[in-house]
Structure formats: C-alpha cells, structure tokens
Amino acid sequence: MPTTDGRVLALDLGTSSARALVLSADDAAPVPGALARHRISPTYGAGGSATLDLHAYVEGLLGCLDELQQNGHLVDITAIVLSTQWHSIVALGTKGEPLTPVITWADTRSVDPVLGKDFDEHAYHARTGAWLHRLYWPRRIPWLRKEVAATAFAGLPDLVLERLTGERVTSVSVASGTGSLDLATGRYDEEALAIAGASAGELPAIVPTGWTAALSAEYARRWPGLVGVPIHPPTGDGAASNVGTGGYDETTAAVTVGTSAAVRVVHPIDNAPELPWELWRYRVDDERAVTGMAFSAAGNLHAWLTSVLKLDKDQQEPTGVEIGSSHVVAIPFHAGTRPPATVPSASGVYFGLSFDDTGADLLAASLQGASLEIDRGLRMLDSLFGRELEVVLGGGGIDASAWWRRCLTATFARPTTVCAEAEVGARGAAAVALGLSPEPGGESLKPVPEEAARVAELRPRYEKLRALAVEASAI
Structure with a gap:
C-alpha cells in the first residue's frame, strides 16, 4: 500500500552531481529548499578512462546530508530511497577495499570476450536485455582482473549502501544494469558469469524490492533524525x-x-x-x-x-x-x-x-x-x-x-x-x-x-x- 505519512529522503547518485533532497511521502514532490548538491567532476584520461573518485564522491554525498541536517530538514523522515547511475563498477580487494576508482558508463576500456562456438548472442540479449558490450560487467571484469588483484566487484550504489548500512547488497534494478542478470529469474545469469570469469559470490547479493536496512550505528549521532528509518534498495536512474x-x-x-x-x-x-x-x-x-x-x-x-x-x-x-x-x-x-x-x-x-x-x-x-x-x-x-x-x-x-x-x-x-x-x-x-x-x-x-x-x-x-x-x- 502507498505510504502517505511523513517525508522521504532521496539520494540521487548522478555522474555530474550527487544530491540529497527531501520529498513529501504522498506524491513525492520536493520540499521547497530541502536540496543539497555536491558537484562531481569525472576524470578523463588516455586510453578511454572515465572515472570518479569513490572516497570524494561518498564524502560529498554525506556532506549533503550534513547540510540538510544543519538546515533542519532531516525531521519526520519515514523512508530513505536511492536513484542511481547504472553500469558503474569498482574492483575490490580481499578486505573489501577499493582497488580502482569508480569506472563509469563512459569509460571505454574493456577486453574482448572469450566465447565458445555455441554462443548465441541473440539468445544472450533476450535473456539479459544487454549485449556483449564494454558498457557491461562481462567485459569489464576480465579487464579489471588484468589490472588489479580483485577478489570482488561492486557498483557505486552498492558501496554507498554499504557505507550507510554496513551491508554490501544490490537491487534487481541495479544488477540488471550490469548486463549480468537473467531478467526472468532476477538472478545472475550463469553464461554472463562464465564470460566474466566470476562467481555470483564475487558480486553483491541481490535483495528483493521489499528489503530494507537501517543506518549503521556510527551515523546515529551525526543524523539522529534518521535512526531506524528504513533504507530501500536503489533504483537505476533510467527506470x-x-x-x-x-x-x-x-x-x-x-x-x-x-x-x-x-x-x-x-x-x-x-x-x-x-x-x-x-x-x-x-x-x-x-x-x-x-x-x-x-x-x-x-x-x-x-x-x-x-x-x-x-x-x-x-x-x-x-x-x-x-x-x-x-x-x-x-x-x-x-x-x-x-x-x-x-x-x-x-x-x-x-x-x-x-x-x-x-x-x-x-x-x-x-x-x-x-x-x-x-x-x-x-x-x-x-x-x-x-x-x-x-x-x-x-x-x-x-x-x-x-x-x-x-x-x-x-x-x-x-x-x-x-x-x-x-x-x-x-x-x-x-x-x-x-x-x-x-x-x-x-x-x-x-x-x-x-x-x-x-x-x-x-x-x-x-x-x-x-x-x-x-x-x-x-x-
């Protein structure tokens, strides 16, 4: 049933800015003046790189919440939601530490996939909704493994969610943007994983739409109005x-x-x-x-x-x-x-x-x-x-x-x-x-x-x- 009481805190994880804003819960209309923005400047380099500084991005987003807090807007919040850019990827080490910056959709680096003789790209596209294009993880992951000793991979929204809740999970919406999801089942596609050379355990676990988590204890003093407020899985920005x-x-x-x-x-x-x-x-x-x-x-x-x-x-x-x-x-x-x-x-x-x-x-x-x-x-x-x-x-x-x-x-x-x-x-x-x-x-x-x-x-x-x-x- 629709929620109509209180207000909603929305986090918008864009490529050119990260924003935090407060919406009314009955019609999702912005509350006047309750918007904070952190400008983002992607770094472009030789060889087609287009990256974001993960630490600077997350700290800028948290600063947006601080600004809303200082202006008295983090009150009567009953839900926290996220809209996010699709397709980003970060290579992670054995302790979950980032080994690379955020690789964005605009980055052109990847490797050509190794395919068996019986590979049917049309069937693959029908199942995953994606192509074997450098935009997607099945071609990003093999390239990243050549660059760093990665043991896991996650997208920007997954790592933002982990920072806020302590849980590294993803939504079916965000997972679909990796090009590695079987759309019908809502699980990672076995053929896509094989092409990527990765196991499902190396990727964030997919949680259902109704899943929620709460803000981790370290932020209770920083934003007391958000303690216990349910945080919902992120939705890809196109959807x-x-x-x-x-x-x-x-x-x-x-x-x-x-x-x-x-x-x-x-x-x-x-x-x-x-x-x-x-x-x-x-x-x-x-x-x-x-x-x-x-x-x-x-x-x-x-x-x-x-x-x-x-x-x-x-x-x-x-x-x-x-x-x-x-x-x-x-x-x-x-x-x-x-x-x-x-x-x-x-x-x-x-x-x-x-x-x-x-x-x-x-x-x-x-x-x-x-x-x-x-x-x-x-x-x-x-x-x-x-x-x-x-x-x-x-x-x-x-x-x-x-x-x-x-x-x-x-x-x-x-x-x-x-x-x-x-x-x-x-x-x-x-x-x-x-x-x-x-x-x-x-x-x-x-x-x-x-x-x-x-x-x-x-x-x-x-x-x-x-x-x-x-x-x-x-x-």
Whole structure:
C-alpha cells in the first residue's frame, strides 16, 4: 500500500552531481529548499578512462546530508530511497577495499570476450536485455582482473549502501544494469558469469524490492533524525526517471532529455514481449521491467553547438526556424551511437549547408536530428507493444527549450504531456519504494499540423542521409 505519512529522503547518485533532497511521502514532490548538491567532476584520461573518485564522491554525498541536517530538514523522515547511475563498477580487494576508482558508463576500456562456438548472442540479449558490450560487467571484469588483484566487484550504489548500512547488497534494478542478470529469474545469469570469469559470490547479493536496512550505528549521532528509518534498495536512474516522469505502465512511453536522451516503457516482467535486437531491457523492481533505447546526443549537443557558435542567451532557441525545415539536415552522431549500433564518436554530419545559413539553422537542424533519432526508438516501442503509445516528456533539455518540446511533439505526430517536476529520478525512486503512481502534472501539447507534415516529408530524406553517415563512419 502507498505510504502517505511523513517525508522521504532521496539520494540521487548522478555522474555530474550527487544530491540529497527531501520529498513529501504522498506524491513525492520536493520540499521547497530541502536540496543539497555536491558537484562531481569525472576524470578523463588516455586510453578511454572515465572515472570518479569513490572516497570524494561518498564524502560529498554525506556532506549533503550534513547540510540538510544543519538546515533542519532531516525531521519526520519515514523512508530513505536511492536513484542511481547504472553500469558503474569498482574492483575490490580481499578486505573489501577499493582497488580502482569508480569506472563509469563512459569509460571505454574493456577486453574482448572469450566465447565458445555455441554462443548465441541473440539468445544472450533476450535473456539479459544487454549485449556483449564494454558498457557491461562481462567485459569489464576480465579487464579489471588484468589490472588489479580483485577478489570482488561492486557498483557505486552498492558501496554507498554499504557505507550507510554496513551491508554490501544490490537491487534487481541495479544488477540488471550490469548486463549480468537473467531478467526472468532476477538472478545472475550463469553464461554472463562464465564470460566474466566470476562467481555470483564475487558480486553483491541481490535483495528483493521489499528489503530494507537501517543506518549503521556510527551515523546515529551525526543524523539522529534518521535512526531506524528504513533504507530501500536503489533504483537505476533510467527506470526511476521513467516512473518519476509519469511513464509507469505499458500504455506510456517516457522521453527524457538530459545530457543524453532515452525513450522507454515500463511494463510487467511476466509475459513481457519478445525483446527486439535494437532495444535494451532492465528491471525496475521485482515485478516490472523497462524496455527502451538510449541516444548519446541530446542536451550535450545543444550545449556544444551554442558554445562553438558563441550564441547569446537569447539566441539559444531557434525560434525563427520552421520545425521540419529541410534545407539543413543534421545527423547527430557526434558522440557515436549506443549498442548494438557501432557508429563511433566524431561521426556527426551536417548536410546541405550554404552561406545563407545561420547559427539558428544549425541549432534547429541539430535538435530536429536528435528528435528524429528518438522517434526511431518510439516507433519500435509502438510496434513492440502493439499500440500508439502515449508520450510524456521530461528532463533538463525538455524544461529548457519550448522549441524542442514543439519539435518532439511534431516529430512524434501525437500529443505529448510535459512533466512539471525536474527531480524525476528522486521522485521515481520514491514511487518505486513506496508504491506511488505520480502524474506528469505539466502542460499538454498537440502537434501543429503544418509542422508535423513538414517533419513527415523530411523523414525519408533524413533516413537516406543517415544511412550515408553510417556508411561513412566505417571508412
């Protein structure tokens, strides 16, 4: 049953920031002023490394709790929930000590897997929802064993949970993001473990959604208001964002646009539709999965272009350019593509440039290209679930650009609803833990017929030019 008394402390473990905020327990709405943030700066290095300092990260997060405590916000807390980045990994020694920094999803280091002749990658993908890609643990663990004498492995949320409770465990949601989970059983996949060269005992134990723990004794004096408060298992940020945006069942696709973008549908794990090769699937909790597609270029594309073109604040919306305008077409492969596609980074292309084009034309083409990429994923999900899905929009990119909201709505050629809440990850983690069903609460948009018609006319040309860009990326 939903919990409606008290307040919820949400910890959001992002790649660019760690945040702690307080939410109301009845609708998971943020309590005004009850937010503390610790900025995170990933370290990028030669050879494709992209890491986080584990000690600095955890201490920064604990400092956020100190700030909330000092400002009187850690009172009447009845639950602690976590939303977290997926895919991170840390190699651990014999005493559980970290031997490496946090290896993030953006790190490109791994080794090629050693596979038997009877390996069926399509069956593997159908079972785990993942591919044998460097993003996932079956290719990370063999590489880490070559680098350090590791005896165990854990993700960032697992180690944060251990720091707070003394128990190193993980959730079915976080475990699914390792690419090592049998989605149907909720246990580590035997073939994935064999490819990784690891045993289930070397990975964090998977606890059920209803599991809770309490804050360890060392923090009782530091945060007395949290003593005895149940701490719930973490939810992967993609699943949490979907639920927090308002896309929590199979009738609705949630499109989130932040640094990157994704389109996803939450649905029951039982009798789930057969997973297409192009889509991934992770778990939300014991009963639900989330199926979708992610895109590497979104808000980062907008930030890069406005910086390169030195656009003033009032020029960062291409308001004078028609949605669906086709004289400039952008293929947004600047950061490459996510698996299973293999387009590398530095593959972005602009077609049709002339001396008449302005910064606004380039910006509009970029946002239109990103919208068409997201639309590809949405159409696959429509087909998978056998209906034209309702769409909710959320994330910083959605909030920042009215033009982009209209462009997405026209590209999808269907009404959309905008999520009014910015903290969708924290909101979703609270909803999963407490059994809530949040509504988007924002404006409703309808496609402008003329704009939708122009995008429909543009789409075949875009697809042809996209195919050329894919071909060129292999040269």
